Amino acid sequence: MSRLPSHAVQGELKPLANAHNIIAVGSGKGGVGKSTTAVNLALALAAEGLKVGVLDADVYGPSIPTMLGLSGKPDSPDGKSILPMRAYGIEAMSIGLLVGDDTPMIWRGPMATQALTQLLRDTCWSDLDVLIVDLPPGTGDIQLTMAQKIPVAGAVVVTTPQEVATMDARKALKMFEKVEIPVLGLVENMAVHVCSQCGHAEHIFGSGGAQWMSQQYDVPVLGSLPLQRSIREQGDAGKPIVAAQPDSAAAQAYRMTARALLARLAQRPKVRTGIAAALLGAG
Numbered sequence: 001m002s003r004l005p006s007h008a009v010q011g012e013l014k015p016l017a018n019a020h021n022i023i024a025v026g027s028g029k030g031g032v033g034k035s036t037t038a039v040n041l042a043l044a045l046a047a048e049g050l051k052v053g054v055l056d057a058d059v060y061g062p063s064i065p066t067m068l069g070l071s072g073k074p075d076s077p078d079g080k081s082i083l084p085m086r087a088y089g090i091e092a093m094s095i096g097l098l099v100g101d102d103t104p105m106i107w108r109g110p111m112a113t114q115a116l117t118q119l120l121r122d123t124c125w126s127d128l129d130v131l132i133v134d135l136p137p138g139t140g141d142i143q144l145t146m147a148q149k150i151p152v153a154g155a156v157v158v159t160t161p162q163e164v165a166t167m168d169a170r171k172a173l174k175m176f177e178k179v180e181i182p183v184l185g186l187v188e189n190m191a192v193h194v195c196s197q198c199g200h201a202e203h204i205f206g207s208g209g210a211q212w213m214s215q216q217y218d219v220p221v222l223g224s225l226p227l228q229r230s231i232r233e234q235g236d237a238g239k240p241i242v243a244a245q246p247d248s249a250a251a252q253a254y255r256m257t258a259r260a261l262l263a264r265l266a267q268r269p270k271v272r273t274g275i276a277a278a279l280l281g282a283g
């Protein structure tokens, strides 16, 4: 496979102060549930005993504040650094918290890149075991900026089983490969819809796409999440299902996915001991 020019992959990789094990969550296609997955995975990792933060790098359409029920401006004690906000025991930062709710992000590439660079540089995380970064959909400037500026431990690619989504997810896989970010695994979202009335299970977006990709590209499927009304409703209400209904089957599916992610992460060199401890705790 062709490689990117060396400057694209050999930018200055500076560790982020206080944010270890950075995990990027991406998708080839928009609307497949990447942000919903990122937030619930972050909460599921926190439920394993880890200190977790989530950075909304979707500078064109930040949705993390809504999903976590956050509003208002983050504090900036010195007028430069920004303190992340907290919700349900995790830390969060988003461009959506710095600009107004109704401000459209009509930015050209360099401006968006600059905004992300600022978020990465100026956010004062506390000592996080894992920082989940919710990327914008697609394979553009923001993803490259991430790869050039910070040492990302690995990526998770979210897809629905639909063929058009898996085709785009393949592009995301290849992009991560080109920028030398290991793909830790796939998450198949909206895999099956179970009728809340009669319990009938239906594969609305088809089936088997993620398994096919897994075999084709030799990356595991970390988890399969149902298409479920309560996942959408809880997200819209700013109370993600993992926090609001921790005993539900959907929340358990996120917890299993998070454990599979931790297991993959633990295979990487230089992971922090917190990860190993959480894995031991998960039994």
Ligand SMILES: Nc1ncnc2c1ncn2[C@@H]1O[C@H](COP(=O)(O)OP(=O)(O)OP(=O)(O)O)[C@@H](O)[C@H]1O
Pocket: 027, 029, 030, 031, 032, 033, 034, 035, 036, 037, 058, 061, 063, 136, 137, 189, 190, 225, 226, 227, 228, 229, 231, 232, 233, 235, 236
């Ligand atoms: N498993 C699910 N079951 C039901 N609804 C879901 C599920 N996952 C996501 N959704 C809903 O689908 C919509 C899109 O989800 P989300 O915003 O997470 O997608 P995205 O891929 O991040 O989108 P974007 O491309 O805009 O960043 C939201 O309304 C969300 O609540």
